[in-house]
Amino acid sequence: MKADIVIKNISQLVTMEGPDRPRIKEEMKNIGLIENGILAISGDEIIYVGEGELPEYIVTCDETLIIDGTGKTVTPGLVDPHTHLIHGGSRENELSMKLNGMKYMDILKAGGGILSTVRATQKASFEELYTKAEKSLNTMLEFGVTTVEAKSGYGLDTETELKQLRVAKELNERHPVDIVSTFMGAHAIPAEYKDSPEKFVDIIINEMLPKVAEENLAEFCDVFCEEGVFTVDQTRRILNAAREYGMLPRVHADEIEPFGGAELAAEIEAISADHLVAASEAGMRMMADKGIIADLLPATSFNLATGKFANARKMIELGVPVALSTDYNPGSSPTENLQLVMYFASLILRMTPEEVFTAVTINSACSLRREEIIGSLRKGKRADIVIFDSPNINYIIYHFGINHVDIVIKNGKIVVEKGRTKGAF
Incomplete structure (x- = not known):
């Protein structure tokens, strides 16, 4: 040979x-x-x-x-299994808000945060989104990332969600880095549905999901299950509906408050539960029993500056498989540097270098169902x-x-x- x-x-x-x-x-x-x-x-x-x-x-x-x-x-x-790669604009204006004591959810309620990026993404052309994401992909590749997950979620309307996923699909075809797409229309409640969130949930289930499936644009579906965003029941309904279209469930779980996201991930046998900063020990044990991967995002916790991080040592002790990601996004984690995340995981989450490399290779590959290749x-x-x-x-x-x-x-x-x-x- x-x-x-x-x-x-x-x-x-x-x-x-x-x-x-x-x-x-x-x-x-x-x-x-x-x-x-x-x-x-x-x-x-x-x-x-x-x-x-x-x-x-x-x-x-x-x-x-x-x-x-x-x-x-x-x-x-290296494999980065949680990013928000495709988006318009940036949010450096929020730095002063954070320095003046505004919390993440307060910025969101004031029309900033995710909703600010939604407006920029809706306005951006396909070509603008492609060029911006391609630049980030090149940076990720230079840091050693050869496979990345990319979520939608900065559209919050059907056409923009599809636009994000189409950009990811074309990048996957043309760029060396492999892109695994996740539909995340349930990333925030649009301002026009603030008083009637159930109407937006219906749009996700009855309009967005069928169109994403029709074009075969996503392997996974994710929901931001958090107080003030999507409830546990809404998350369950969206992810169960997505499964009917062949999309496997992931959950943004217990990022800010202990909200039952880890428990839900175990209940519905999600591929991963991500963030988990406020996850309960009971939820961790349930995840361990079901083999749900904990995808931890220490750069996000670092950047939010709350002083709160996911309890990686407890999860590993209980038998939860741990992966690591950048959570690259324009708000809470504007970095493509997975090596920096690896440092945070070791020095802050107290993971050994061996555990860190396991988390960014085979465990992250398992999170994306790519472990056989x-x-x-x-x-x-x-x-x-x-x-x-x-x-x-x-x-x-x-x-x-x-x-x-x-x-x-x-x-x-x-x-x-x-x-x-x-x-x-």
Whole structure:
């Protein structure tokens, strides 16, 4: 078998060896670490992962690209399973509001927050949304992200929701980063339905969902289940309706207040419950029993500056599989830097570097139902690989605030070199 790319002399090769399922408890510390590792790629697939030298059945030739991994750490491509990638405008004007003591929900009630971005997204053309999102995708790719989830939710009317999802679909077809789309029409209550939210819920169920399904624009459906937004009953009805159209449920759960979102996620067997800053221990236990993935977003908590963060250590102790995401959005988490999130997860959520890498690879891949093709490095899996200019995983966490990526390989092709995207896509 001929190798197209060989990475040899790898100081630390993080394989995430193990079953293609979410890792829990002590499993999250087993990252399948190989020192003096070697990895071979043919086409878009990994054909060998091991230590030392290649076996005889794998051959190289003059055309084979040999990469020296001395002093480098090699991992699976990072997976960001919670973003609001497609949106118009920005919200830097809210910084002064926060500094003057306004809370997130107060800004929303005053017509800012999500509703401000909704107005900007409704006004933006397809091309404007595409260009803005493409720039963010390039940044994410440079930070090592090779697969990302993208939600709608800044339309709150049928046509704009469809516009967001169509942008995501075209980006997925044209950009190296794989995009997994989530319909989130239930992101906020539009101002015109403030006094009659049930009417908006009916529009989501009876108008938006059928049209999203008709164009096959989303694999998942998400709802912001929170006090002052969508109730537990409304969330349940929307997600059950979405399931009838083949969209799997996710839940924005217990971000601000303990609202029963974690319990609901377990009840309806959602793929993930996200945020969980205020989740009850009972809800965590229910999630553990059902294997619901906790997608934690520490950059959001950091930026909201409430001093409250999800209890990752308790979740891991109870057996909840933990993933990590940027929650990239223009309001509560305007960052595409998943490496910074990894630092927050370690220093604030007290996750070990091994747990952090598990959370941004195989567990995040499971959150997007991609675990059989990405999330770990083994023969037959897709060649989505990051080479970090770092001798070990601890250094990546310890030396924070910079980009450690040297090379990103996506589908067997080098798309980032020396930390920069390689040409136009």
